[in-house]
Amino acid sequence: MLTNGQKRALHSAARQLGLADELRRSVQRRLGGFHSAADRTATRHGFLAVMAFFEKQAGGRLRGFSEGYWQEAYEREDPESALRFKARALGAELGMDAGDLDRFVASDRVSGGRARDLASAPRRVLRKLVEALKAMLERQRGTRSAEPETKERPVHAAH
16 A cells, blocks of 8 residues: 555656546556556556656656655666666766677576676576676775785695
C-alpha cells in the first residue's frame, strides 16, 4: 500500500505531464501493477517504476525533485538495476561510456562473451563487473595496498 506522500507524488507527476486520470491509471496498471494509488496491492517497486516513467516523460526531471531522482531510486530498488547503476557510476569515474562498459562486460575478463552488454548481464556477471571496476578505480587512485617502491632482492650465495 502506498503512503499518502507517494499518492500525492503520483498525482502531482501526472498533473505536471497533463495526463488524464484514465491514462495515469493505464500507466500504473502496465508498469506498476496497480490500478489506483489507493490499491492495497500497490508496492514500492511498482510506485518507483511509474514515477521513473513519468520522470522520463517529463524530460528527466519532475518538479520538486532533482534530475534523475526517480530513475535512480527505481534502479536502486531492483538488485540487478542497482548493480547496473553502480557499474555505470564506477565506469563514469574511470572515464568509460556505455559502449566501453558493454565491451568490458562481454570481454573474457568479465563474462567470457556470455553476456553481450550491461543491460543483458545476469547478476553474477554484474557483481564481477562491479568488483573489477572497483579494483581498476583503486589502482587508478593508488589506494590499493601498494608494495614498497624498493624491493629487497634475495641474496644468493655464490657457487
